[in-house]
Amino acid sequence: MKASQPYQPLLFRILHGVTGVSLILAILTAYWTYDTYDGRWGRIPLPTYREIEGIHGTFGLYTLLIFPVFVIYAFHRGQKRLVQSDSLAKLTQIGTPIWWYTLNRWMNTLALLALTLALLSGKMVDSEWLPRGELNHAWYYTHLISWVVMVVAIALHLLFNAKVGGMPLLLSVWSRQVREKDSPAHWSAHTAKWWFAVQQGAWKTWFQPMTVPILLELFMLLTIVMAWVLSSI
Template sequence: MPAKYSQPYQPLLLRILHGLTGLFVIAAILTAFWTYNTYDGRWGKIPLPQFKTIEGIHGTFGLFALLTFPLFVLYAFHRGQKRLIHPDSLMKLTQTGKPIWWYNLHRLTNTLAILALTFALFSGKMIDEKWLPMGELNHSWYYAHLISWVIMVICIALHLLMSARVGGLSLLQSILDWRFRSQDSPARWSKHISDWWYSFRLASVKTWWQSASTLRVLEVFVLVSIAAAWIISLLKELL
């Protein structure tokens, strides 16, 4: 329901996309460890039940994350681009200890989390679901996927720490608050989308590419990686 705010406010669509993607990613991380624990365990394991179907469950959560992630990416690199790195972010990181340093470190961790998830999802699509049940544990893509989830855990921890450092508990609570402002109503989403698409069509490719070029390169890289993951996975099924 529409409401007034005295604390940090997060757009409703951001909260939905961030929440769904985060939920699927956390579930994928937990089931990824359970899968490793069941079929591998070379670098340590804990006494979890030997649940042979856990790999399929992990793959399902990974698929859900892969489906919601492109929408989150489009939002993050356009309406949410102020939360990502800026062209001068690296320069401002030299101002150690100052508020601007913490804000830019927060933007950097947000951007790294997106790239880490891209790596995790892409490497996951490169894995054959028959490898682990057959004991084939030495494939390079399997190792890459294991590394990607370790990086993802680190990025999530940094994301939460930086969010708490920059905005405190109120910022973390604002992500879980389902109240929204009138201009953020779902009834207006179709108009917002049509307005964005109209402005995107009016802008030339050259203008689009020159504006915030670092973010444009990252956006294209992430979206192309997601598309490539689907295409390569489909080709592997057909061949």
């Protein structure tokens, strides 16, 4: 591998890939569901397929299940890609490289926030509403809006990553290159070392100090928990 070629950790590529593919399929089936059951704000001539609502829900569930793991990874091992405690101050350096990198971190974080709200609202939508023609529920409207925001957030995420890293950065998440220290053969040892640290009390410092990134992580994880609890109630 060339030294200039961006390298993404294998675990990041796996989590990002599974989340991304599940999300894209959820977005595509979300529009097909809207086109089949709603279409009040325009539609395209897609075939009517009544089972599409259940397929969309399946891909949404896949995304919901993998997302918490991705969030934990993103805010710990991948924290440099997200909003930092000094990100607001760096936005004043308009036009400089750090300004673009900071904007990119904001867009990455925005994509995670948009997906969090989309998953919450989607979990609150009853699967029987659309087949019964019940299109005026507040959670359904919220879910529609959240998916529009999600599409815009993904577009900005790709745009700013292309700006700071070009096509090599965009393609690096699909690379099959694996460095020796990143090999899955070492994962069990890393996990054992992490678990030993937890048993020794390392968890006591996880949220100290309470920074903006930590608050965002807690917000996303608690929102996903709330989605499961509220939908069950």
